[in-house]
Amino acid sequence: MALLxxxxxxxxxxPHQHRRAIGIDLGTTHSLVATVRNSIATVLPxxxxxxxxxSVVRYGAEGVKSVGVEAAARQAEDPRNTLASFxxxxxxxxxxxxxxxxxxxxxxFADAPGMVQIRTVAGVKSPVEVSAEVLRVLRxxxxxxxxxxxxxxxxxxxAYFDDAQxxxxxxxxxxxxxxxxxxxNEPTAAAIAYGLDNAAEGVYAxxxxxxxxxxxxxxxxxxxxxxxxxxxxxxxxxGDDFDRRIACWAIEAxxxxxxxxxxxxxxxVEAREVKEALSSRDRARFHVRLQSGEPVDLTLDTAxxxxxxxxxxxxxxxxxxxxxxxxxxxxxxxxxxxxVGGSTRMPMVRAAVAEFFGQAPLTNLDPDQVVxxxxxxxxxxxxxxxxxxxxxxxxxxxxxxxxxxxxxxxxKIVPRNATLPIARAQExxxxxxxxxxxxxxxxxxxxxxxxxxxxxxxxxxxxxxxxPAGAAxxxxxxxxxxxxxxxxxxxxxxxxxxAQVAVKPSYGLADDDIARMLRDAFDHARxxxxxxxxxxxxxxxxxxxxxxxAALAADGESLLSDAxxxxxxxxxxxxxxxxxxxxxxxxxxxxxxxxxxxxxFAARRMDASIRSALAGRSIESI
Amino acid sequence: xxxxxxxxxxxxxxxxxxxxxxxxLLGLPRGMSMAPHVLDEAYRGLQARVHPDRYADKTDxxxxxxxxxxxxxxxxxxxLRKPLLRAKYLIESAGVGLGEQDNTAMPxxxxxxxxxxxxxxxxxxxxxxDKALRHIEHAIRSAEVELWxxxxxxxxxxxxxxxxxxxxxxxxxxxxxxxxxxxxSALLD
Numbered sequence: 001m002a003l004l005x006x007x008x009x010x011x012x013x014x015p016h017q018h019r020r021a022i023g024i025d026l027g028t029t030h031s032l033v034a035t036v037r038n039s040i041a042t043v044l045p046x047x048x049x050x051x052x053x054x055s056v057v058r059y060g061a062e063g064v065k066s067v068g069v070e071a072a073a074r075q076a077e078d079p080r081n082t083l084a085s086f087x088x089x090x091x092x093x094x095x096x097x098x099x100x101x102x103x104x105x106x107x108x109f110a111d112a113p114g115m116v117q118i119r120t121v122a123g124v125k126s127p128v129e130v131s132a133e134v135l136r137v138l139r140x141x142x143x144x145x146x147x148x149x150x151x152x153x154x155x156x157x158x159a160y161f162d163d164a165q166x167x168x169x170x171x172x173x174x175x176x177x178x179x180x181x182x183x184x185n186e187p188t189a190a191a192i193a194y195g196l197d198n199a200a201e202g203v204y205a206x207x208x209x210x211x212x213x214x215x216x217x218x219x220x221x222x223x224x225x226x227x228x229x230x231x232x233x234x235x236x237x238x239g240d241d242f243d244r245r246i247a248c249w250a251i252e253a254x255x256x257x258x259x260x261x262x263x264x265x266x267x268x269v270e271a272r273e274v275k276e277a278l279s280s281r282d283r284a285r286f287h288v289r290l291q292s293g294e295p296v297d298l299t300l301d302t303a304x305x306x307x308x309x310x311x312x313x314x315x316x317x318x319x320x321x322x323x324x325x326x327x328x329x330x331x332x333x334x335x336x337x338x339x340v341g342g343s344t345r346m347p348m349v350r351a352a353v354a355e356f357f358g359q360a361p362l363t364n365l366d367p368d369q370v371v372x373x374x375x376x377x378x379x380x381x382x383x384x385x386x387x388x389x390x391x392x393x394x395x396x397x398x399x400x401x402x403x404x405x406x407x408x409x410x411x412k413i414v415p416r417n418a419t420l421p422i423a424r425a426q427e428x429x430x431x432x433x434x435x436x437x438x439x440x441x442x443x444x445x446x447x448x449x450x451x452x453x454x455x456x457x458x459x460x461x462x463x464x465x466x467x468p469a470g471a472a473x474x475x476x477x478x479x480x481x482x483x484x485x486x487x488x489x490x491x492x493x494x495x496x497x498x499a500q501v502a503v504k505p506s507y508g509l510a511d512d513d514i515a516r517m518l519r520d521a522f523d524h525a526r527x528x529x530x531x532x533x534x535x536x537x538x539x540x541x542x543x544x545x546x547x548x549x550a551a552l553a554a555d556g557e558s559l560l561s562d563a564x565x566x567x568x569x570x571x572x573x574x575x576x577x578x579x580x581x582x583x584x585x586x587x588x589x590x591x592x593x594x595x596x597x598x599x600x601f602a603a604r605r606m607d608a609s610i611r612s613a614l615a616g617r618s619i620e621s622i
Numbered sequence: 623x624x625x626x627x628x629x630x631x632x633x634x635x636x637x638x639x640x641x642x643x644x645x646x647l648l649g650l651p652r653g654m655s656m657a658p659h660v661l662d663e664a665y666r667g668l669q670a671r672v673h674p675d676r677y678a679d680k681t682d683x684x685x686x687x688x689x690x691x692x693x694x695x696x697x698x699x700x701x702l703r704k705p706l707l708r709a710k711y712l713i714e715s716a717g718v719g720l721g722e723q724d725n726t727a728m729p730x731x732x733x734x735x736x737x738x739x740x741x742x743x744x745x746x747x748x749x750x751x752d753k754a755l756r757h758i759e760h761a762i763r764s765a766e767v768e769l770w771x772x773x774x775x776x777x778x779x780x781x782x783x784x785x786x787x788x789x790x791x792x793x794x795x796x797x798x799x800x801x802x803x804x805x806x807s808a809l810l811d
Contacts, residue, residue: 181678225666321810325803384679392670419696421674421689481689482674547681595681602683607639610691613671614649 019151021181021383022142023189023375026131026155026169028087028211028238029342030054032369033138034376035146036385041193041373044145052368053141057133058082059122067137076266079106081120085240088212089116089127090172091164091507100236104244106261115168115507128172128509129517135176152181154379156371158213159185160233160398162444163456163486164507170485171509175517181382183483186210187217188228188395189374190340194365195221196377196391202335203229203327207353207361208371209316210341212238216320218327218334224391229327230417231398232319237312239272239343245308246271246300250286254296263290274300279345306348313352320356326417337361342368394419397480399454404441408450413478416446423479427493430474434466440476442486455506461490461499474499530584537587541579544591545572548598551605559604571597640672640691644698644711654709654774656702665699706796709773709789718782720789732791735765739798747805755802762795769795 022035022044030052034043043051050069058071059081066074075082089097094109094116110117110124117124135155142150155173157166166183173180187206194200200221208215215233219226247267250256259267270288277284278300286298324331337353339361344350353361381390401414403426413424428438438461445453464472473493480486490499509517548568556565571594578590645652648664670676672691677684702708713720739758746754769792776785 182675222662222666225670227666318810321807325807382675382678392666392673393675394669394673419699421693422696423693479689479693482692599683602681603687606677606680606684606687610672610687614668 019383019385020142020146020148021151021153021376021379021385022138022146023154023184023372023377023379024135024138024156024173024178025186025189025372025375026087026135026157026172027055028085028213028240030211030368031134031138032372033142034369034372035142036376036380041376041380043369043372044141046141053134053137054084055087055134056082056084057086057130059120059125061121063122065122065133067133076262076269079261079265080108081122083107083118083120083125083130085212086118086127086130088236088240089118090131091162091166091168092116092127093507104264106265114505115164115509126509126513126517128168128175131169131172132175132517135173135178139176139178150178151383152179152379154182154184154189154375154382155180156184156186156189156375157484158208158210158233158235159187159215159217159228159231160213160235161484162235162399162454163401163484164454164505165235166484167505167508170483180483181379183485184375184378184393185215185217185228185231185395185398185484186371187215187231187338187340188219188226188393189372189378190338190365190370191217191219191221191226191374192377192391192393193370193374194338194362195226197365200336203329203333204336204338205320205323205334205357206338206340207316207320207344208233208340209343209349210238211343212236212240214238214316214319216316216323218323218329224389225394226391227394228396228419229329230323230325231396232323232326233398234315234319237315238341239275241312242275242305242309242343242346243268243271245312246275246286246305249300249304249308250288250296250298253298256290256296260291263288266290267296275305275346278302278305279347302347309346309348313349316349317352317356331357334359338365338370339363340367340370395482395484396420397422397484399444400446401456401478401480401486402443402445402453404443404450409448410443410445410450410453414480420484421479421481423477425475425477428474428476429470430464430467430472431469433469435469435472436464436466437462438464438474440488442478442488456486457506457508458504459488459490459501460504461501463497463499464492465495465497467494534582534584534587537584537591538579541575541587541591544594545575545579548572548594551598551601555601555605555608559608560601564601568594568597568601639687640694642694643715644701647694647698648702650702652712654705654712654777656708658703661699661702665695668695668698705770706789706792709777709785709792712777713782713785713789716780716782718786720786720793728787728791728794732794736794736798740801743798743801743805747808750809752806752809755806759799759802762798766792766795 022033024033025031032043032051032053034041045051053068054072056068056072056075058066058074058078071082075084092115097116108119110119115126117126139150153173155169157169170180170183187208190206190208191204203218203220206217206219213233213235214237215231217231218229220229250267250271266288270286274284274286283299283301286300288296290296334357337357337359339353344367350361378393396417396419397414398416400412400416402410402412405411413426414422430438440459440461442456442459443450443453444456447453461474464474474490475493476488476490478486478488488501490501492499552568575590575594578586640647648668650656650661650664669692672688672695674685674688674692677688701711710720739762742754742758769788773785773788773792776788
């Protein structure tokens with residue numbers, strides 16, 4: 001699997017081939033997929049011409065499943081098995097979900113540690129699996145539309161998503177059979193779409209109020225560089241909250257009796273429709289028939305909606321102020337404010353944004369589509385479809401990363417809004433003679449106390465060489481990549497021994513869980529899979545051998561010792577021999593062995609090529 | 623300029639990797655004077671060549687190297703972008719410690735002024751008085767305007783211990799600015 005990712009699309013034997021790449025906006029309320037065709041980004045509709053896929057999954061008895069419009073239409077009928085707004089559960093524990101929703105969700109949650117799980121008629125489901133259902137439908141839509149397998153996908157996430165939420169999204173994409181080129185922040189994706197279409201330069205704000213999340217990003221756009229200066233938000237604030245306020249209003253105004261899950265869901269569905277209607281009208285009828293047969297017939301006007309939602313809108317302004325401060329820009333420096341997310345259609349939101357930024361927001365783009373369109377353009381670029389107008393994206397980490405220290409305090413290691421990628425090292429020592437293991441608790445958030453931050457994981461370092469107390473110097477390196485995902489490595493400095501890092505994610509899935517879900521997903525297609533896997537292994541082997549031979553011819557002389565070179569050549573011979581047979585695992589093993597043996601060589605070539613590019617730069621500038 | 627050229631020399635610092643001198647990495651002359659747009663352009667130019675997104679279709683090993691360079695580029699930019707951090711790097715790389723935590727060997731007069739400003743900030747907070755905050759900010763800025771040329775000349779003369787003294791005072795003032803900003807945010811929320 002890893003090698004497939006490595007050599008596809010790279011090292012393709014067919015140069016300049018167009019690679020099929022897509023951008024997916026995996027939203028709280030609905031999701032969509034876009035691609036770049038003939039250098040134009042375009043959203044892909046389903047066979048009925050519908051672009052938006054409701055992010056709703058319904059599990060029926062006997063493995064029947066529906067996703068999208070059909071599932072959404074039946075949510076009031078079978079609320080327990082019809083899952084909606086599950087993006088809010090990604091990377092979250094049961095306690096988080098019950099705290100933010102106060103029991104108004106119609107689901108039956110399983111009592112399990114880690115990420116929240118939902119009991120359905122088809123078994124216990126993780127939000128990751130449910131999200132994968134939506135992604136799988138979009139993948140199939142794209143494959144049908146583009147006429148073949150995809151090279152990869154860019155999946156968007158709220159900028160304010162923490163590490164657990166990002167990892168959960170990436171897991172869902174992999175579960176759906178997508179090769180993830182990049183996780184891209186939603187406001188950044190919108191900025192790419194807007195910036196490229198309008199040749200925009202200067203400092204822009206992207207205000208993104210979606211169904212369940214709020215993001216604010218401040219970006220500087222300069223000659224092909226999209227530089228995020230700061231980001232902020234609230235990963236549990238969105239259009240859903242307005243719907244709930246309206247539903248509560250209906251319960252009070254209509255003096256309704258205590259309601260069951262079906263009625264509650266029906267009220268929320270109606271609340272959303274009424275809210276949307278009020279974006280273009282002054283008053284709207286709120287009409288629902290309860291399970292008891294009793295009708296609810298009310299009228300909501302914009303003034304009431306504004307009073308219901310006023311403090312939700314106000315809650316978005318504090319992160320705006322903070323982001324401006326973190327970005328080090330004044331409100332008058334903002335060239336334009338881009339609106340993203342369906343909830344920004346509400347006139348009260350537009351008015352609040354206009355007042356805060358002192359200018360009317362830009363509304364010449366579709367707030368539902370702009371994120372997917374930007375993601376498609378980034379995917380097109382990352383897949384290696386060079387078009388001459390390359391751009392560079394520099395994004396930031398939304399929340400500080402830290403570790404637990406004495407007394408339940410958090411020591412910051414990586415500050416929020418640091419540009420990615422970033423690496424920070426921290427030294428630890430042992431406090432007992434002969435101590436060979438230690439635990440590091442990693443958290444994300446801005447507060448000082450452990451209980452006020454998000455627990456990401458416990459890392460256990462093992463294999464520390466036994467030394468007297470305080471003599472071991474363990475350097476733990478925290479690396480955050482361009483996707484905003486954290487990796488931890490550890491090394492004992494005095495002996496140079498690498499400690500093993502075992503990760504226990506607090507709200508993530510263990511590798512075993514993912515393997516099980518993959519098995520479940522592919523159970524029916526096993527035979528197909530075997531034949532395909534052999535073919536893939538052979539293709540990968542051929543590509544690797546070709547690539548290594550080419551690299552040896554170019555740089556083998558200058559970058560490798562004789563011994564290193566003959567070690568690599570021996571592995572080539574072994575792989576060519578395995579490739580001649582039909583034992584898939586033997587081919588994979590020999591491929592992995594050659595790949596490992598050439599890692600250092602590849603790194604040296606890359607380093608040399610960067611150095612020569614930079615040396616050229618220095619001479620030019622003299 | 624000679625520093626910039628050594629970036630291209632292979633095999634420096636043992637293995638591969640970008641090295642840790644931010645000036646050399648960005649191809650800029652070592653020193654305090656640096657026009658912001660020159661630094662910004664050098665940084666963007668460097669990232670345009672080394673960022674892992676440029677190598678998204680390459681092997682894991684190659685992308686790992688790109689990530690090391692991009693990480694170093696970010697670190698270098700961070701170190702040089704704010705003049706106070708740039709000065710800190712220059713002073714510390716000359717082997718003089720800044721002792722941010724414990725060194726309070728400062729003129730008594732300066733410390734008195736500090737305490738007075740802090741009291742004013744606390745009062746302004748209690749009275750929710752933004753005008754008073756702006757007044758203190760103005761006074762701090764005047765103090766900074768006096769100290770900056772001093773720091774720059776100490777660094778230019780390579781008089782590191784005295785540069786460190788001035789740096790510590792400027793750092794105090796920066797912290798005061800931060801405190802004022804905190805108060806302002808608190809008043810708005």
